[in-house]
Amino acid sequence: MPVAITFDVGGTLAEGDLDKREFVARVLEYLSGLGFSVSKRAYKKALDEAMRKLRSLRAGGREMAFEDFYSLVMSSLGITPDEELLAQLRRLYFSCFRAQVVPEARPVLEILKGRYRLAVISNSMSCVPRRILELSGLDGYFEAILISGEVGWRKPHERIFRLALAQLGLQDRPGQVVHVGNSPFEDVAGAKAVGMKAILLLRPGGGAGEEGGAWEAEPDLVIRSLRQLPGALEELDP
Secondary structure (H helix, E strand, O other): OOOEEEEOOEOOOEEEEEOHHHHHHHHHHHHHHOOOOOOHHHHHHHHHHHHHHHHHHHOOOEOOOHHHHHHHHHHHOOOOOOHHHHHHHHHHHHHOEEEEEOOOHHHHHHHHOOOOEEEEEEOOOOOHHHHHHHHHOHHHHOOEEEEHHHHOEOOOOHHHHHHHHHHOOOOOOHHHEEEEEOOHHHHHHHHHHOOOEEEEEOOOOOOOOOOOOOOOOOOOEEEOOHHHHHHHHHHHOO
């Protein structure tokens, strides 16, 4: 039977997105205040160059930290990316990211906390998932929180899943750990590749495809709401 549950954050425990237009405007305003005259066009060009390097890195399952990414952007603009500048960019990023925990997340975690060990495995260069969990107080439910931007690997690469298993002390028992997420590729295929079980959260209109679709790996179960998770976990028990 499962002894531990790992969760994705974005699209699973929380919903949100970056207001890109507002973020760019605030970054350019901040740089202007420092005496740097940067046009939107120049910023976009620097951003595109950094994105190409990021995509190349991610193609191998690796992840770039927020500071490393924006160091590339600033360097392309001829700006020295010192620690304070990067810290301010992170603050601006967080201020432009609108997110909220899904209503059913806390009640479900309350039910599960006494039955299973809980952890998080989430993709984010910016580490927004950790911030969401901390601001909402949900971080206290989890023994381990692994964010791709912090560990250098991103789902579906097996490395981030194995790191989570190791932190839980269950590296030799992956079949007793269930991963819950909304991506057939990142969450289901990634978890199944290391021997974990996987439950796909397929909310109506969530964009993950329909049940029975041509997924790289089949989930052990599909749920339509986190509210169904406690019962689904019991179905996995032998």
